[in-house]
Structures are given as C-alpha cells and as structure tokens.
Amino acid sequence: xxxxxxxxxxxxxxxxxxxxxxxxxxxxxxxxxxxxxxxxxxxxxxxxxxxxxxxxxxxxxxxxxxxxxxxxxxxxxxxxxxxxxxxxxxxxxxxxxxxxxxxxxxxxxxxxxxxxxxxxxxxxxxxxxxxxxxxxxxxxxxxxxxxxxxxxxxxxxxxxxxxxxxxxxxxxxxxxxxxxxxxxxxxxxxxxxxxxxxxxxxxxx
Numbered sequence: 789x790x791x792x793x794x795x796x797x798x799x800x801x802x803x804x805x806x807x808x809x810x811x812x813x814x815x816x817x818x819x820x821x822x823x824x825x826x827x828x829x830x831x832x833x834x835x836x837x838x839x840x841x842x843x844x845x846x847x848x849x850x851x852x853x854x855x856x857x858x859x860x861x862x863x864x865x866x867x868x869x870x871x872x873x874x875x876x877x878x879x880x881x882x883x884x885x886x887x888x889x890x891x892x893x894x895x896x897x898x899x900x901x902x903x904x905x906x907x908x909x910x911x912x913x914x915x916x917x918x919x920x921x922x923x924x925x926x927x928x929x930x931x932x933x934x935x936x937x938x939x940x941x942x943x944x945x946x947x948x949x950x951x952x953x954x955x956x957x958x959x960x961x962x963x964x965x966x967x968x969x970x971x972x973x974x975x976x977x978x979x980x981x982x983x984x985x986x987x988x989x990x991x992x993x
Contacts, residue, residue, distance in 0.1 A: 824849040831859055835983040837976045844977060856988045861916050863981035864940070868909045870977050871947070874970045875902040878950075881963055891963045894953030898967060905946035908939040909978075915939070916985075933989045940982045947975040 828849055832841035844866045845852065845859070852858045879899045882892055912935075918924075919932045950971050954964045 824853050827854050828852060828859070831856070831984060831987065832980070834987050835980040837980055840976055841980040841984075844980070856984075856991060857916075857919065860981070860985045860988045861913070863984045864909060864913050864916060864936075867940075867943075867974070867977050867981045868906070868913060871902060871906050871909060871943070871974050874974045875899060875906055877970060878902060878967055881967065884963065887963060891959065891961070894959065895963065895967065897953045898950040898971070901946045901950040902971075905943035905978075908943040908946065912936045912939040912943070912985075929992065930989075933985070933992065936985055937982070937989060940978065940985055944975060944978045944982060947971055947978060 825846060828845050829838075829842055832838045832845065835841045841863075845862060848862050852862055878895060881887070881895050882899070887895070915932050915936050919929060919936065924932070948971075951968060953959075954967065
C-alpha cells in the first residue's frame with residue numbers, strides 16, 4: 789500500500805501548479821455579486837445533485853463570474869481535491885486495527901480504483917486548461933472537450949467500482965460504512981462536474 793499511496797501523492801505534487809492557476813486556489817475576500825451566485829445556481833440545477841453543486845462552487849463565485857469554462861474548471865478542481873482526500877483516507881484504513889482480510893483486499897482494490905480516477909481527473913484538468921486557450925480550431929476545441937468528458941466519465945466509473953468489493957452483507961461493518969459514505973460523496977461531486985463539462989460542451993456545439 790505504501791508504494792501506491794506514495795505514487796498518488798507524487799501525482800498530486802505534479803499537478804499542484806495546475807491547481808494554483810485554477811479558481812479553487814484563490815478566492816476573493818470581496819462579496820460575491822448576486823448575479824454570479826445566480827449563474828452558479830442556474831447552472832447547478834442542470835446537475836443531478838444541485839444542492840451539493842451550489843455548496844461546492846458558491847465560494848468561488850467571484851472567480852467564476854459568468855464564465856462557463858471557469859465554472860467547469862472549478863468543478864473539476866474541487867472534485868480533484870476531494871477525491872485525493874478520500875483516496876488518502878481510504879488508504880489509511882488498510883492499517884486499521886482488526887481489519888479482516890477480505891476487507892483489506894476490498895480496501896486495497898478501492899484505493900487502486902480511486903487512484904486511477906484521480907489520474908483521469910488530473911488529466912482532465914490539464915486538458916480543460918488547453919480548451920480555454922485562444923487560437924484553437926473548432927475541431928481541436930471539440931476534440932479536447934470530448935477528451936475531458938471521456939476522462940471524467942471514466943473517473944466516475946472508477947469511483948463507483950470502488951464499492952463493488954464491499955457487496956453483500958458479509959462485508960457490512962464499520963470499514964464499509966466509512967468508505968461508502970465518502971466514496972458516494974465524491975462520486976456525486978464528480979457527477980456534477982461531468983454535468984457542467986457536458987453543459988459547457990453543449991453550448992459550444
């Protein structure tokens with residue numbers, strides 16, 4: 789487990805410069821204009837979990853303004869941070885006292901799935917940054933957006949697959965409950981981010 793966790797932390801360090809340039813890294817101390825909040829609210833109502841979407845993105849309203857690209861990038865950045873936190877948390881459970889072998893194996897598989905999803909999200913962030921640059925042809929613009937949609941969708945699949953190893957009553961217990969609660973949360977955040985990326989792409993067609 790140590791090599792895997794070390795690898796995950798290394799991947800995060802590689803993308804810290806990217807996150808520092810995203811809206812999640814800096815927030816304005818000035819009050820957010822009501823129209824920016826309204827933009828976030830109306831956009832989030834197109835997602836599956838609007839209340840969670842608004843809660844995640846409202847703190848960055850002044851940075852997002854009315855820019856759909858920034859909205860999608862911020863949603864991805866929030867998702868990346870939360871998945872990373874969940875991955876670290878789940879990895880620590882492999883060292884929990886009295887953990888059963890079948891639980892250990894399920895947790896290990898879960899960490900690998902979350903790690904794969906984390907890589908997909910980081911890749912999506914990098915590609916979304918390219919989407920926002922000027923001088924792109926329409927074909928390249930749409931191709932890059934399609935890449936982002938594919939990778940975020942893959943990350944969502946990885947997250948939900950994480951719980952497959954805990955199917956059945958035999959796996960019921962503290963470990964399963966703790967992991968399920970966190971993984972369901974990040975899967976919902978990822979689902980919302982995907983919906984906002986899809987919304988951005990639909991408006992550019």
